[in-house]
Amino acid sequence: MQDMEKGSPYLMDDFSKIKKVDAHLHYYTFNDAFIHFAQKNNMHLVSINVDFMEDEWMKLSEQKNIAGYHKTNNPDSYSFIGAVPLSNNITVPVIENACQQVAAEQDNGAIGVKIWKNVGMKITHNNKLVMIDDPVFSPLLRQLEHIKLPVLGHFGEPRNCWLPIDEMTVESDKKYYSSHPEFHMNQQPHMPSHNDQVAACNNMLAKHRHLNFVGAHLGSSEYSIDEIARRLDQFPHMNMDLAERVCHLQHQAINDHQKVYDFMIRYQDRLIYGSDMVFTDNKSEEEQLEELERRWHSQWQFFTQTNIQNTWEVKGSFKGLGLPREVVDKIYFSNAIKAYPSLSFLAQ
Ligand SMILES: [Zn+2]
Secondary structure: OOOOOOOOOOOHHHHHOOOEEEEEEEEOOOOOHHHHHHHHOOEEEEEEOOOOOOOOOOOHHHHHHHHHHHHHHOOOOEEEEEEOOOOOEOOHHHHHHHHHHHHHHHHOOOOOEEEOOHHHHOOEEOOEEOOOOOHHHHHHHHHHHHOOOOEEEOOOOOHHHHOOHHHOOOHHHHHHHHHOHHHOHHHOOOOOOHHHHHHHHHHHHHHOOOOOEEEHHHHHOOOOHHHHHHHHHHOOOEEEEOOOOHHHHHHHHHHHHHHHHHHHHHOOOOEEOOOOOEEOOOOOHHHHHHHHHHHHHHHHHHHHOOOEEOOOOOOOOEEOOOOOHHHHHHHHHHHHHHHOHHHHHHHO
């Protein structure tokens, strides 16, 4: 059993054997079937609460009830990231309330808090769209630095969001923006550009050097590993999660396999695995378990194996990266613990 050579890649079957963290998913149901499936696969789940502020999505209060329920019943298998509660119009009292709420979330066991893309895409301040580098957010960000609560920031969207559908690089983005034209920025030229979104995040990071920051979805720089590398070099206090953006690495591996491999080796301490699954009562349990298993296995295959692979998200075949197991261990486990220190009990 223990004769696995150090450095040799993992096998497909090793997936269920090693300790892992899925550090970005949305557990929006009391149904604990997905926790049981995760336990069988040695996966600790990190669910993320989001202050959607839109009626068609689950209310934050309901998300909090669900998070408290699972955290109480399965603390070894489940953790949660709380939401920073905001409002469609930011005022000083809204920020003061958010400062209190993030401290309360920390007291309730949140391992971090999430700020969502509605900052920069929807929320206003003084009747103008407001970006995360606006000084109105400074007291909140200073508070988060002070209480050392990690921040998962989702700002902007994949660059594809600003392109016409037929120029998008991956099939999953074509599907998403075709069915959500309201989020398709290519149709909304008055809105900030992709560069504006990334610049706002960078400006914020430059001002808050003590923030323990995780850029969700490869920091919305998923389209270019060079750009991701530049930002990780510029901001040593930023890590990034891979949630729903593994397909962009796969897409880049079609033509630049070695370059993607070298990137993963170079930034092996900064990248965190996440599936971005959403568990809900609106779909059947069976369908969701199948999709969870498909995602976990196809992404594990990409990172650990070296065969030629396909997924529906990507047009074209790509070769798996076959990363050394020490690197896989970091991406699937120890980097999440470094970014979210409250998870350190998992390493014991
Ligand atoms: Zn997500």
